[in-house]
Amino acid sequence: MTDVLSFIKNELELKAYKESYLMRRVNARMIRRGVKSVEEYLKLLKNDKEEVTALKDALSINVTSFFRNPEVWQRLKEILEENDEPLKAWSAACADGREPYSLAMLCHETGHEVKIIATDIDEDALNIARKGIYRASSVTNLVKELSFIEDVERYVETDGEVFKIKPQIKKKVTFIKHDIIKNAPPASDFDLVLCRNFLIYIEPEFKPIVTENLYLALKRGGILVLGKTESLPVEGYFEAIDRVNRIFRRV
């Protein structure tokens, strides 16, 4: 492995990420910075924190939104509405928290009591998540993201560009640092697990361990939601409820 890859994998905690994917982004950043060799780029990464941030952004590893892929949330809503039992949920690889807060709002809409454990490997993302304060920008249209919910001001306080999750939603979510590949799941009695838009970045050899961990996290009959373009070796572990929207049931 080249030095630049081992630096990125270790320092940015991206050990399972596809090397071809990491190198494509490194090359794009090198062109952007006018750097001619990977050795020079490695020096830059080691000495310039802003380049580390720029690389992380280029890797899109923290990209998320409220109600990402609204059609999936619509299907999940219909599935949850089949009963009104309290729910225990895990948002795995939750990034800055918009996914678990979306789930907390959805459960309020469907009349479910819910406790959500939301985890990520990235402490910076978790710190934003714990605050529950988001800023709209030219690239982040929070009004549009939140338009899935009617009267969203019941859950989110808005002050100009700043969107603040209200305490009634915040208190349903607990954020914990956790590595989906290395650590055991945070519990083994979840009714619902969301693990979305994380698998697309990782080497196939890590997928069986993720399948195992997601299986161990869920109760029998519990629901798993993956990202819209993601797949896992689910045979024997999960059966599809909705293949298009990547919603599964644990066997």
Ligand SMILES: C[S@@+](CC[C@H](N)C(=O)[O-])C[C@H]1O[C@@H](n2cnc3c(N)ncnc32)[C@H](O)[C@@H]1O
């Ligand atoms: C693209 S975001 C997905 C956020 C959200 N689930 C969504 O679909 O919008 C991927 C997240 O995976 C996290 N991540 C990467 N490797 C991880 C690991 N081994 N364990 C837990 N989280 C990880 C990153 O820090 C990032 O926040």
